[in-house]
Amino acid sequence: MTIEHLMLNILLVEDDEVDIMTVKRAFKKGNITNPLYLAGNGIEALALLRGNPGEPSLIPTERRLILLDLNMPKMNGLEFLHELRSDRSIRHIPVVVLTTSNEERDRVQAYDLNVAGYILKPVTFNTFVELMVTLDKYWTSCEMR
Numbered sequence: 625m626t627i628e629h630l631m632l633n634i635l636l637v638e639d640d641e642v643d644i645m646t647v648k649r650a651f652k653k654g655n656i657t658n659p660l661y662l663a664g665n666g667i668e669a670l671a672l673l674r675g676n677p678g679e680p681s682l683i684p685t686e687r688r689l690i691l692l693d694l695n696m697p698k699m700n701g702l703e704f705l706h707e708l709r710s711d712r713s714i715r716h717i718p719v720v721v722l723t724t725s726n727e728e729r730d731r732v733q734a735y736d737l738n739v740a741g742y743i744l745k746p747v748t749f750n751t752f753v754e755l756m757v758t759l760d761k762y763w764t765s766c767e768m769r
Contacts, residue, residue, distance in 0.1 A: 632658040632763050633684045637669040637704065638722075639696040643745070646752060647691070654757040658764075659684075665696045666704030673714045689763050692739075694723040694730055702730065705737040720759065 694701035
C-alpha cells in the first residue's frame with residue numbers, strides 16, 4: 625500500500641481562527657502530514673463534501689475524516705450531523721467531535737448521530753498535540769473506504 629493510500633483527507637469544521645491555528649500548529653508539531661481542509665460552519669462543510677452538481681468534490685472522496693466543532697454560526701455541529709447522516713452519499717464519513725461543550729445533552733445527541741468520538745478540547749497545547757497524534761495514528765491504521 626502506498627503512502628497516498630494511508631493519507632487521511634481531514635475536514636476541520638471550525639469557526640474560531642485561534643482553534644484553527646492551534647490544530648495547524650499541532651499537526652506541524654506532531655508531524656501529521658494529512659491534507660487539512662477547512663470549513664467555517666456546517667453549510668460550508670456540506671458544500672465542500674458534496675461538491676457542485678456535475679463537478680467533483682474539492683475533498684477527495686476516499687479516506688475522509690471530519691473534525692467537528694459544535695458551537696458555530698449559521699449551521700452548528702449538531703445540525704450539520706443531522707444533515708450529514710441523512711445524505712446517502714456522505715453519511716458514512718467518520719466524525720470526531722472536537723469541542724469545548726461538556727454538556728451531557730450535546731454528547732448524547734452527537735453519539736445518537738453516530739460520531740466516532742467526542743473529545744473536549746484540551747487546555748494545554750502539548751496535550752492537544754498528543755491528542756492529534758493519537759487520532760492520526762488510530763485513523764491512519766483503520767481500514768476506510
